[in-house]
Amino acid sequence: MKHKKYLIFIIAVWAFLVFPFAGMLFWRSDETTENTELASFPSLKTEEGWNQEYLSEMGAYFEDHFALRQYWVTANALLRKNVIQSSATDQVVLGKNDWLYFSGTTADYQGTNLFSEREMNAILHNLKLIQNYVQQQGSAFYLMVPPNKNSLYDENMPYYYQKWDGSNLKMLTERFQQEGISYIDLYGAFQEKEEVLYFQRDSHWNNQGALLAYRNLMEQVGKDYETYLNVPFDVEKVHSGDLDEMLFPKAVQKEDDYFYDTASDFVYVNEVKDNMDSWIETESPDATGSILMYRDSFGESLLPFVAGEFEKGYFSRLVPYNLLQVEQYQPDVVVIEKVERNLDDFITDMPIVECPEVENMIAPQAQTNTEMTAEKAGSFLEIKGTLDEKYVQPDTQIYVSVRDENTMETKTYETFYAETEDGEANGFHLYLKGGSVPEGNIQLNVIAVNGSQPFIVCSKEITWNL
Numbered sequence: 001m002k003h004k005k006y007l008i009f010i011i012a013v014w015a016f017l018v019f020p021f022a023g024m025l026f027w028r029s030d031e032t033t034e035n036t037e038l039a040s041f042p043s044l045k046t047e048e049g050w051n052q053e054y055l056s057e058m059g060a061y062f063e064d065h066f067a068l069r070q071y072w073v074t075a076n077a078l079l080r081k082n083v084i085q086s087s088a089t090d091q092v093v094l095g096k097n098d099w100l101y102f103s104g105t106t107a108d109y110q111g112t113n114l115f116s117e118r119e120m121n122a123i124l125h126n127l128k129l130i131q132n133y134v135q136q137q138g139s140a141f142y143l144m145v146p147p148n149k150n151s152l153y154d155e156n157m158p159y160y161y162q163k164w165d166g167s168n169l170k171m172l173t174e175r176f177q178q179e180g181i182s183y184i185d186l187y188g189a190f191q192e193k194e195e196v197l198y199f200q201r202d203s204h205w206n207n208q209g210a211l212l213a214y215r216n217l218m219e220q221v222g223k224d225y226e227t228y229l230n231v232p233f234d235v236e237k238v239h240s241g242d243l244d245e246m247l248f249p250k251a252v253q254k255e256d257d258y259f260y261d262t263a264s265d266f267v268y269v270n271e272v273k274d275n276m277d278s279w280i281e282t283e284s285p286d287a288t289g290s291i292l293m294y295r296d297s298f299g300e301s302l303l304p305f306v307a308g309e310f311e312k313g314y315f316s317r318l319v320p321y322n323l324l325q326v327e328q329y330q331p332d333v334v335v336i337e338k339v340e341r342n343l344d345d346f347i348t349d350m351p352i353v354e355c356p357e358v359e360n361m362i363a364p365q366a367q368t369n370t371e372m373t374a375e376k377a378g379s380f381l382e383i384k385g386t387l388d389e390k391y392v393q394p395d396t397q398i399y400v401s402v403r404d405e406n407t408m409e410t411k412t413y414e415t416f417y418a419e420t421e422d423g424e425a426n427g428f429h430l431y432l433k434g435g436s437v438p439e440g441n442i443q444l445n446v447i448a449v450n451g452s453q454p455f456i457v458c459s460k461e462i463t464w465n466l
Contacts, residue, residue, distance in 0.1 A: 092247045099156035100243040102203040105148035105341045109157065111164025115344075117394035120171065122417035122425035123346045124179050129414060130323065131181060133353055134334045137326045139292075141334050142220055143176070144184040144213065145169060146205065146298040148340045149198045152190050169340045182220070187340075189216050199255050202241030207258040207301055214305035221333055223289075223309055233260045266307040275300040282313035290314075292331040294321045299337050319345070323353035347419040350429040352380075354436060355414045358399065363447050363454035366391070370458035372446055381437050381464060384429040386420045387448055391457055397449040398428040404438040405461070411436075412447070434466045 080088045087094040093101040107113035115123070127143065134141040147169065150157050157163070169187060176183035189212060190197060197209030205213070211228055218225035239257040269281035276297065290312040293299065299315060307313045314329055316322070326334055338345060372385035383400055401412040418427035428446065446458040 087247060089247055092243050093158065093161070094247075095156040095158060097156050098200065098253075099153075100201045100241065100247065101150050101157060102148075102243060102341070105150055105203075106161055108148055108167055108169070108341055109150045109154070109161060109163055111166055113168070113344075114166070115168050115171070116424065118392065118396075119344075119347060119419070119425045120175065121394055122419075123172065123343065124175055124181070126346050126350075126416050127176075127181050128179060129355065129416060130321075130336070130351060130353075132356070133323060134326055137330070139326055139331050139334045140182070140221070142182045142184055142217065142336075144186055144217060144335065144337050145343065146213065146337065146339045147187045147190060149203055151187065151340060153196055153198060167340075168343055172343065184216050184220050186213055186216060189213075199239060199241050199257075201244035201253060201255060202239065203243055204298055205301065206239070206256075207260070210298075210301035211258075211260070211305060213298075213302055217306065217335065218309060225309070227262050227308065228260055228305065231260050231262050233258050235259075262308075266304070266313070275303045276317070278317045280313075280315040282307040282310075282315070284308050284311055284313070287311045289333065290329065290331040291333045291335065292316070292325060292329055293335040293337060295335075295337040296339055296342065298339055302337070320349040321351040323351045344419065347417060347425050350384075350416045350418060350431075352431055354380075354433050355416065355430040358412050358414055360401065360410050360412045361399070361447065361449075361454050363445075363456045365459070366455040366457050368455075368457040370446055370448075372444065372458045372460055374444055374460060374462050376434075377431070379434045379466070380431040381434065382429075382431055383415075383444060384418065385427065385446065385458065387426045387428065387446070388457060389424070389426055391448045391450065391455065392424070392426045393450050395450075399447040399449070399454075400428070400430060401445045401447060402432070402437060403443045403445070405441040405443060407438070409438070434464075437464050439465055 080086050081094060085094065091103050093103050093106065095101050131141045131143075150163075151167065151169065154163055173183070173185060173187065190209070193212065195208070197212060198205045215225050215228070235256050235258055237254045237256050239255045240252045241255060244252045265286065266282045266284035269283055270279070272280055280303065282303075284307060287308065287310050289310050291306065291310045292314045293303075293306065294316050295302070296317065299317070303313075303315055307315075310333075312329075312331075314325065314331065316325070321336070368388035368391060370385060370388045370391070372383065374381060374383045376382070387396070387398060398415045398417060399412050400415055401410050403410040413430055413432065415428040415430040417425050418429045419425050420427040441461060441463055444460045444462065445456045447454050448457045449455075
C-alpha cells in the first residue's frame, strides 16, 4: 500500500512536469499580453546549413507557447504579489493600493536618464525643423506630450523608487517657449485637476483625461469645443488595463471609464479594426477643416474626440513620421502627440522629409574620425553618420553640402541631429529627394560649425542615378 502511494505521487509529479509540453498538442498558447513578440518554431536547417541555435530557439519557443501559459503566468504573478509583494515581470511596477505602473517610466521618475545639453539642443533643433517645414506648407503645428502616469500620480509608487525633482519634460517645457515651438502643456493642465484622470491598472489616461487633452488642443487650434461641455455621461466598469493584462492575463480587474453622450458624428473612411490601427482616415460632414496627427497609443482614446471636430482627419502611428503627407493632404493643422517616456524618439527616429537648403559656406578640411554613409532609400538619397566627438559641443551645428562634379555647383543642407550607439547626440541624418541631387558623380561634405568656425570633417564621392 505504501509503495502504491509512492507510485501515485511519482506519477502525479511527472504528469505535472510533462503537462506544459505534452499539453501543447491541445492547449498551445499562441497569444501574449506582454510587450514582446512570440518566438517562432525554429528550423533544423537554414540556408547556411544546420541551425547551430536550434536548441536555444526551441527553448524560447517552448517558453512562449507551453500549454495554458497565460494561466500559469497569472498564477505565478498572483503568488508573487500576495506572498513577497513583487512583480512577476520587469515591465510592470507593483505599486501600493493595487496601483500598477509601467517600468519604462521609472528612469524619468528617478531622473536617471536626464538629457545632456547636446541631446536637449538636438531635440529642440529637430522639432524646429519639423515645425518650420509644416508651417512652410501652410499648416499650423502643435506638439503635445502626455505625461507619464507616475509624473502626475506618484503617491502609490513603491518607496524604493525615489522621485527626482526635475525631469526631461520639465526641462524641455521651459525651452519650448524660449525656442518658439508651439507646445500644448498637458502636464500643467492635468496638474490643475484634483481628480485622477489616468487608469489605476493601465499606463494611459481614461476618457476623462483624453477629453481634457482634446479641450486643450481645441483651445490652441481656435476651435469651439462646446460639443463636450455639460453633456451627460455614463460610467461603465469595462476597461481592461494594459499593465493588468501584462501581469495578470487571466485575472484582470475591470476599471471604470467614462462614455459621453454627444451629437458629435464622424465616420471612418478606410477599413479600421480599432483606434490603434497604424493609419486611420475619418470624415465628419458637419465639421470644418482638416487635421493630420502623428500619435502613439495615447491617441487611441483621443482620436474620437478630435475626429468629430474636423471635416477630414488623418491619424498615423507609423514611425518614422512621413512628413511628405503634409504636402499630400495639405491639412490645416498638424499635431505630434508623443508620450513623455518616449521623448528621445525625436533624436532616434528621423522624419522622412527633405531638409532645408542653406547658404553655402567656405570651410577648411579637417582630419577627423567622422563617419558617413550615403544610400538610396526609395526615391531619396539618405545620408547619415557620426561626428567625431572632438568636434561636438552642445551647440554644434551640422550641415551636408552636395557638389556636382560636372558643373561644380554646390548646395548645402541642414541635417537632423541623431543619437548614436554611444547614447550621445553626435549623429546627423537627412533625406534628399532624388530630383534634388544631380545625377552622375557628386561629392558630399559634412560640415561642423562650432561658434562661427566651420570645418569640413568628412568627404565622400558617390555616383547618383535615379
